[in-house]
Amino acid sequence: MSAFAAVDVIRVKRDGGTLSDEQIDWVIDAYTRGDVAEEQMSALAMAIFLRGMTSAEISRWTHAMIASGERLSLAVSRPTVDKHSTGGVGDKITLPLAPLVAACGAAVPQLSGRGLGHTGGTLDKLESIPGWRASLSTSDIQSQLEDVGAVVCAATSGLAPADKKLYALRDVTSTVESIPLIASSIMSKKIAEGASGLVLDVKFGSGAFMKTLDQARSLASALTSIGADHGVPTTALLTDMNVPLGRAVGNAVEVAESVEVLQGGGPADVVALTLALAREMLALAGLDVDPAAVLASGEAYEVWCRMISAQGGDPSAPLPTPAHVHTVVAPSSGVLASLDAYAVGVAAWRLGAGRARKEDPVQAAAGILCLAKPGDTVTAGDPLLELHTDTPDAVPAALAALEGGFTIADSAPEPGPIVVETIRAEV
Structure with missing residues (x-):
C-alpha cells in the first residue's frame, strides 16, 4: 500500500474533493x-462532517474499517440473519426478536452494545438477569448459534478496531x-459479524438519533447501499420513535416486558414491531415461516430460556x-394526548438506567413504567408514570426532565x- 501524508488526505476532503480508495485504505x-x-483524524472527521462523502467513498471507508480487524466466519447449519436498531426509548425489540427468529429456523448472531445518554443498551438490559454474561469467545458464539440458534452478546475485540477508535473520537469532537x-x-x-442478511430498524422522532423522517431515510439509504456493495442483502424499516416503545423504559423492566411478549402478551406496539422485523429477517434468510404462529406457540420463549x-x-x-418508587399522577382529567419519548428517556437515564460516559455504571432496577399511553383516558390523580430507582435523590432531576413531556387534552x-x-437493497 502506498504511503500518504495525513495532511494531504485532510486537505482533499477539506476542499470538497473525493478521497481515493488508496487514500481511504x-x-x-x-x-x-x-x-x-x-488530532489529524479529528480534522478529517470534521472535514467529512462538513463536506460529506460520495456513496463510493462511504462504501470504501466501511471496507477499510472491516479490514482493520477480523471477520467472523459463521459456519452453522442454519441461514444467518442479523438485526440492528439505531436506538430509541423503550426499544427492547432485540430481546424477543432474536429467540423468535431462531425458533423459526434461522441463526441470529446479535452482537449488541451498551446505552449512552437517553437511549438504552441491550447488554445493560440483559445484565439485569442474574448470572447472565455479555462476553463470549468466537467459539462460544459459534457453538451457541448451532445449539440454540440465537446469541446476544458483546462484540469481540477483534471486530472493526478502527471503528472503536473512531467512535470514541467522534463523541468528543x-x-x-x-x-x-x-x-x-x-x-x-455488522458486516464483520458475518451474517448473510441484515435488517435495520432506523428510528426517527424525538426519542431517536434522527429527528425527522427525511434524515432517517437518508441514513437508511446509505446503510442499505453499503450492505448491497458488500454482498449482504439489507432491508431497512423506518419506524416512529416519538412515543416510548411499549410501557417499560429501563433495564429489568424491559426484560420483564420482553418476557411478556414471548409468553404471548405484552404491549401491542412491541409485538407489532417484533413481528414486522421478524418477517423481514425470515425473508432474507429464505424461510417461509409465520412468526406470529411461532410466537403464539411458546417456542420462542423456550429458545429465550435456552x-x-x-x-x-x-x-x-x-x-x-x-x-x-415514585408515581407521577395526572394533573387533570381528559385524554393523554402526547408522551414525549425523549423526555421519558432522559428521565430514565437520570434515575440510573443509563450512563453519561461509557465507563459509568447503570442500575439494573432503574427505569420508568408508562402506566398510560397516548389515547388513554385519565382522571385527575390517576397514576401516569412510575419512576424506579435505587437513588431517591435522582427523582427531582427525573421529574424536571418530564416537565412538558406529556399533555392531557380533550382528545x-x-x-x-x-x-x-421500508427500503430494500438487493445484492
Whole structure:
C-alpha cells in the first residue's frame, strides 16, 4: 500500500474533493496502528462532517474499517440473519426478536452494545438477569448459534478496531451526527459479524438519533447501499420513535416486558414491531415461516430460556426491584394526548438506567413504567408514570426532565403506523 501524508488526505476532503480508495485504505490502517495522530483524524472527521462523502467513498471507508480487524466466519447449519436498531426509548425489540427468529429456523448472531445518554443498551438490559454474561469467545458464539440458534452478546475485540477508535473520537469532537460516519460505523461491525442478511430498524422522532423522517431515510439509504456493495442483502424499516416503545423504559423492566411478549402478551406496539422485523429477517434468510404462529406457540420463549441459560443466566430468577418508587399522577382529567419519548428517556437515564460516559455504571432496577399511553383516558390523580430507582435523590432531576413531556387534552390524535417505510437493497 502506498504511503500518504495525513495532511494531504485532510486537505482533499477539506476542499470538497473525493478521497481515493488508496487514500481511504491508508488513513484507516495508519490510524488503527497509531501512525495517524488523534488530532489529524479529528480534522478529517470534521472535514467529512462538513463536506460529506460520495456513496463510493462511504462504501470504501466501511471496507477499510472491516479490514482493520477480523471477520467472523459463521459456519452453522442454519441461514444467518442479523438485526440492528439505531436506538430509541423503550426499544427492547432485540430481546424477543432474536429467540423468535431462531425458533423459526434461522441463526441470529446479535452482537449488541451498551446505552449512552437517553437511549438504552441491550447488554445493560440483559445484565439485569442474574448470572447472565455479555462476553463470549468466537467459539462460544459459534457453538451457541448451532445449539440454540440465537446469541446476544458483546462484540469481540477483534471486530472493526478502527471503528472503536473512531467512535470514541467522534463523541468528543462533535462529529457524531455525520451520516457517512454513522453508516460506516454501523455497517463495518455488522458486516464483520458475518451474517448473510441484515435488517435495520432506523428510528426517527424525538426519542431517536434522527429527528425527522427525511434524515432517517437518508441514513437508511446509505446503510442499505453499503450492505448491497458488500454482498449482504439489507432491508431497512423506518419506524416512529416519538412515543416510548411499549410501557417499560429501563433495564429489568424491559426484560420483564420482553418476557411478556414471548409468553404471548405484552404491549401491542412491541409485538407489532417484533413481528414486522421478524418477517423481514425470515425473508432474507429464505424461510417461509409465520412468526406470529411461532410466537403464539411458546417456542420462542423456550429458545429465550435456552439462550439466557447458555450465557450463564437464570431465566426463572426474580429480576432486580428498585429501592424507591415514585408515581407521577395526572394533573387533570381528559385524554393523554402526547408522551414525549425523549423526555421519558432522559428521565430514565437520570434515575440510573443509563450512563453519561461509557465507563459509568447503570442500575439494573432503574427505569420508568408508562402506566398510560397516548389515547388513554385519565382522571385527575390517576397514576401516569412510575419512576424506579435505587437513588431517591435522582427523582427531582427525573421529574424536571418530564416537565412538558406529556399533555392531557380533550382528545388525542389518531396514532400513525409504527413502521412508516421500508427500503430494500438487493445484492
